Amino acid sequence: MTQVVLRPQVSGVLTEVLFTEGQTVQKGQLLARIDPRPFEQALTQAQGERARIQAQLSAARVTLGRYETLWKQDSIARQDVDTQAALVKQLEGQVQSATASEGNARINLGYARITAPIAGRIGLRAVDPGNMVQAGATTGIATLTQMTPIDVKFAVPQDRVPEVLAAQRTGALPVQALGGTREDVLAAGRFLTLDNVIDTATGTLQAKARFDNAQGQLFPNQFVNVRLQLGATPGVLVPVTAVRTGPDGDYVYVVDAERVAHMRPVKRGGATVDEVLVTSGVQAGETVITEGGDRVKDGGRVSLAGERPMGRASGAPGARGPRGGGQRCARGRRRAARQRCRAGPAPCLGRTGCGPGPGKGIAARTAAGGTVRVGARRARQWRLAAAAAARTAREGAGHAARRTPHLPGDAARATPCARGAAGRAVSRHGRRRA
Template sequence: MTDLKSTSRRRPRLISTLAAIAILGGGYLIWWHSGWAPGSDAATKPPPPPAIPVQIAVAATQDVPHYLDGLGTVQAFNTVTVKSRVDGQLEKVTFTEGQKVKAGDVLAIIDPRPFQAVLDEAVAKKAQDEAQIANAKRDLQRFEDLAKQGYAAQQQDDTQRALVAQLNAQIIGDQAAIDNAQTQLDYTTIASPIDGLTGIRLVDQGNIIHATDPNGLVVVTQVAPISVIFTLPEDDLDPVRSAMANGGVSIDVVSGDGSKVVATGTLALIDNEIDQTTGTIRLKGTFPNKDGALWPGEFVDIRLLADTERNVTTIPTPALQRGPDGYSVFVVKADGTADLRKIKVGQIARGVAVIEDGLAAGEKVVISGQYRLQQGSLVAYRTTGTSSASTPTTASGQASSTAP
């Protein structure tokens, strides 16, 4: 009876032991068949890390322009406030506000009748004096003949000669009065002195205008060609002077985002002094403006071509990484791994960096995704400019299943 009880107590422990042995055996078999058994190749060669997707660009050789940027104001090439030079009633206005006019085009007419009367009077006075001098000259001829025969005193001859000279001078004065009267009459026709655009009419037809009126009749502005006054830091003075010494300096007016050239002209002059308050130098450019793209008073962005670097190595600026020791880039080597390389950078402008040392044309540099790289990282890349649907490849040219 005692043996039966002890046997029944040992049976559950036996079953538990057998179950544990079965579980351990099954786990061992799974581990063995997974390829991680001691001494197998899988245990000694772990799988390689996946390639890191990046975007690259190829270092190129090109000419790089060196631009200087400034802010400027468009100014009319010439601005004239058209005023009357005589007093009178504005009889007729012959221009339309905003009209294009040529030099000599009639803009307005002042009542000419008072001035015509003055001219007629001057002409009549000259005719009167001419008749007098004709008679005086005949008398002088008689006195000369009588004086030669001894029938007239020399004093009479001299007096008559002086009278002829006096009348001759009077005729010269009469002609001057005629010229002046004619000029005043001409002033009643107001003409444009320059080619340009008329502004807002400042005096209406029918008003009495005076030569002393401060505002004038209208303002005419010459907009083709047109000028731009702009400023640059005083440190840019030497490059600009050197550029001018080498020939004409090209300047552009660009859109606010710098993506479009609005107008192209040439640098006309550099101001003769630096503004000590702002530390800037003023410059003036001239633009043909045949299409009317520039307008007086407009604020514009100016780009001046100071120099052009020839046949230099360049990369896109997103490739640059700046650290305490200067600039560096990740270069994709032939085996598809990334190499962090120190470089010397020159001009950086408009998305392009000039490489002075450390990189050769044709090498591939990472421009996107480089912050996940380390020295020797395997990369899968797409070259700048390829379609977004293209399959990325490793540096060895093999297709990669990892999309950037």
Template sequence: MSSTQISQPPTGAAPVNPPPQPKRHRLRTTVIFLVAVAVVAFFIWRIITANDQANKKAAQQAAAMANRAVPVQVVTVQQKQMPIYVTALGTVTPYYTVTVKARVTGELTRVNFTEGQEVKQGEELMTIDPRPYQATLDQARGQLARDQAQLHDAEAEYNRYKALYDQGVVSKEQLDTMQANFGNYQGAIKADQAAIDADALNVTYCHITSPINGRVGLRLVDPGNIITANTTNLIVVNQFQPIAVVFTVPEDQLFRIFEKMRGSKSLQAEAFDRSDTEHIASGQLLTADNQIDTTTGTNKLKAVFQNTDEVLFPNQFVNIHLILEQRPNAITVPSAAIQHGTEGDFVWVVKPDKTVAIQQVKVDLTEGTTTILDGGVSQGTSVVTDGADKLRAGMKVDARSATRNKPAQQQSESNNGMMGQ
């Protein structure tokens, strides 16, 4: 049996050391570390460079924006005649309005108008069957004829008895009886004539006519219906030319209005649409109510418009400008141009070099969308009406003309035209 023998180092021999680490392993670690540092440094450099470029671009854009002209809308200051007026909300009402009713009872046989038609006073609108009333009229005329014959006979009897009485043949009592009989028939004749007149009037009432010049509305009853006298509404007729507008003003304004009415006797009234932007018609103040409404503290006024083109319609809501005076040579700007600051009211003025500057102004009063100034700017100066919130003093602007406010322009032209007539 064989055995494996392991040799042992001899006692007292020197120990064996492991081989040393190679130098290239340490070099590889150093290279990897340097590459990682380079990559991180590269990314940091890119981020810093990108931020610098972004900041530079933003600065360039800011500089470009600072040098770029701001678009604004401008108008020129005007010097013109300016109306001073009181505004009020009014309702258009017909100058005359009539609800037509039948004055006799009967069957409606004919309608002689078209709904919405213009009619003249006295023009026949509807017809009620006149035959029953015509028969009654003929009967009254027959009664008159009979009573006239009896009157003629009674008169002859009275004349005979009077002659006999003068001869002493008949008594006074008999003569008085004949005279009374003759008087009865005279009274009967008058009663018959009154009945004829009443029956003839009923026949006339069967022909329903327009009481005024105006326009008819929708018919309320169709032919074939039985009409009841003084009860059934048949048609409404409204007068459009002229037409009225009733409006209310606060009692505090009445003194000014009455003072102007006493002075000029007539005040001009301008009607505008519901939005108070479009001029509709011109008229004159007619009168004021004789009492103030204590619940609202207002008074009703009435203005009349010729309405030749029929632009005003009953129950239409309109804004009324009651002109109290005309102020000549007023310096005016749109109210949108007025700005408010700590030092008072001001406007942005556009200079000839297309830059803007602040100009302090003094506001006299505001009428609608137009403001009257008492100083600060002169006629022809360009002021900003839109875009003022982006402006700073000295900034360049791209000025574009804006339309003057429409109501003030139209009203001024209308007033100037009427003043020149």
């Protein structure tokens, strides 16, 4: 890449700017003009001075010829001839100096015309017409950058330098310039050369590639990814995340048709940021695991992305929910049953199968006819209350009736037991009923 800052070589007023920002110009094309009148006058003055000295030189040469003739006739002294010869040489030197001054003035007049030193693309203009520009100013009028061809510099790891040199001996190496996503190919070029010194800080060697850039897709100082092709190696490309390293070397997990994972050792080749070349161990078309490999075991079954977990389908007989779900559901049903029992059912006082077993609840029938089980503590309270009511009933109607505890809501009423046996109950007023 060649980049030139258009700085004026002479001082003066910028009278014309003949380019458009972003324009592609050719070498030698006129880009701007500085007021040429002071330089034209300086050139005319230099030409006049050179003419004057040239005339003096011509007269001195004629006089020198006459002196030489007279000296041959022995009419004048030798000293006069030598003095005139020295004057001629002096005037000749003055003519050369005047000629150089004239050439300098002509060069300054040429600097009043700013032309493109190379072919390229013009950048943004920094000076507008009418401003005074100074010779050698730090800020130029604009920047001209060569676009075609364009060179790209990139780094090569020092371990791969022998491979690059060996491939370069076989012929030209193709190079591709890729975008930031490494998917779009911006331009194709050829490899030029390597630098002669390895950077000790990074362990890399600078390389250069040249691109024709006919479409102008590459810009100076643009960041691109370079792909240098050294040759062709047979193998299979797999994602980088599929290859793992263990005590025995590199390996991958290959999934067969039965969704069983098998550990398989592989041999790694070249690699990019996204893919790695496997030269042996994997065949084309096989499925490898790229995510979750730390949870996979050799010979274990796996589930692919987008599939249901291995096991029975949801809603099938005997299907189990998430871990702990059955316990939570059963606990919720028991809690709902206790609430329904508090609201409606009466204790069952039958003798057959109504008493709770050790650590179990008592069976009771709800108002809707369903059978539920209540806690052992509440069943014991119901039994004590029923026994007290029975004793009160046997003492006779004249005795004071005791009120029995009842569930919130409805009054306690006699209900058949869970096994259908008839039972006796006492109303909450203590009177005996059949």
